[in-house]
Amino acid sequence: MVHLVQKNHNLLPVLNRFGIRLGFKDKTIGEICKDTSINTSFFLAIVNTYNSPEYFPQDELQSFSPLLIIQYLKKTHQYYQTYVLPKMEKQLDLIIAGSGENYKDLQLIDAFYKKYKEELLNHIQDEETHVFPYVENLVHHPGKWKGAFKIMDFEKQHTNVEMQINDLKNLIIKYLNPVYNDNDCNEFLTTVFNFEKDITDHARIEDAILVPQVMKLEKELAG
């Protein structure tokens, strides 16, 4: 477990979502999962998705329930809403406060950010009110499934949300007037970069693990 964190410290928030606390000593991933009652295959599937973009857990798909993924995705949403977004806003406010004559331009960036946030929250809301309950029903009451809807009908493209966070980065990096506080701006961009990485991986977990798993369930039910 120590090696895992040393190799990729971006996994720290991921471990938090599993409720894994620091102070690993020399325990292996298997031991820690056992201690904290975490499904090891599931843990590995998530961590591997973060570590390598091509990873696809074909063989392990059946070894854990889609409910676990949903639980995990919800925790990630919470992390965005209660930690990352407020942090970005605070940092952006700091830049604006120190921007002097650049004030107007930065207000535009702020307006863009707010628009982005709105879409992101809509997306999260949509998943939590439609996609996740659909999967939960499918698992709990497979008998009631009529096949009228499928996971593919629900799962909206993530592209718009991803596109906008990338635009936010480019607007600041490429087109900002050079009147701003260096450190404030660096911190904000670092947060944006990390967030972009996390949210891309988050989307991949949905596309590479949740969706195939649910499609398999649907196929079995359809006979």
Place this chain on the structure above:
Amino acid sequence: MIPKIIIVHSSEIVRKGLETILKSSFAGEIVTLSSLDLAATKTGEYEKVVIFYESKYYPEIKKLKVQVAQLIAIAENPGAKPENEYESFITLDSTEPEILKWVKDTGIPESRDEGKEGDELTTREREVLQLVARGFSNKMIADKLFISTHTVISHRKNITDKIGIKSISGLTVYAILNRLIDTAEINPEDLI
């Protein structure tokens, strides 16, 4: 109907080099092969095909029954004068214009290098961007500028490629930051 250029040569240096030269000037597909594979030279949906081949394949290439626009030998000895042997040829010391000439002769369109990141927007692209930023749809922009929707879409693609901003709200911010739209009368935040 995409033009296709096939490069057949056993030397990787030659294949990669030729590909780089051709890529900079021509749009379309470029295929490189380390040995002559007749299946890969089959034409189909390709309108124009140009094959650059290592000269040792001359006898086989001659027998090709496909409709090929141009067959160009890559002669082995630089400085040799193989014109009696091959109708069209280049040598390893051919210059870039000499190589490109063969392809241009076939009428394969040159790529216009549109939409490279960092390039300045053209006047037309700025007009399109201004309208996009003000919330006009492709159809409305087309009507306003007397161009087809298809052209509007192609302008939009070039704009996005050049400035690296994809979303409409991002393009709006770009347009205001670069004073492409006058924000004296409108509240910019309403547009985003």
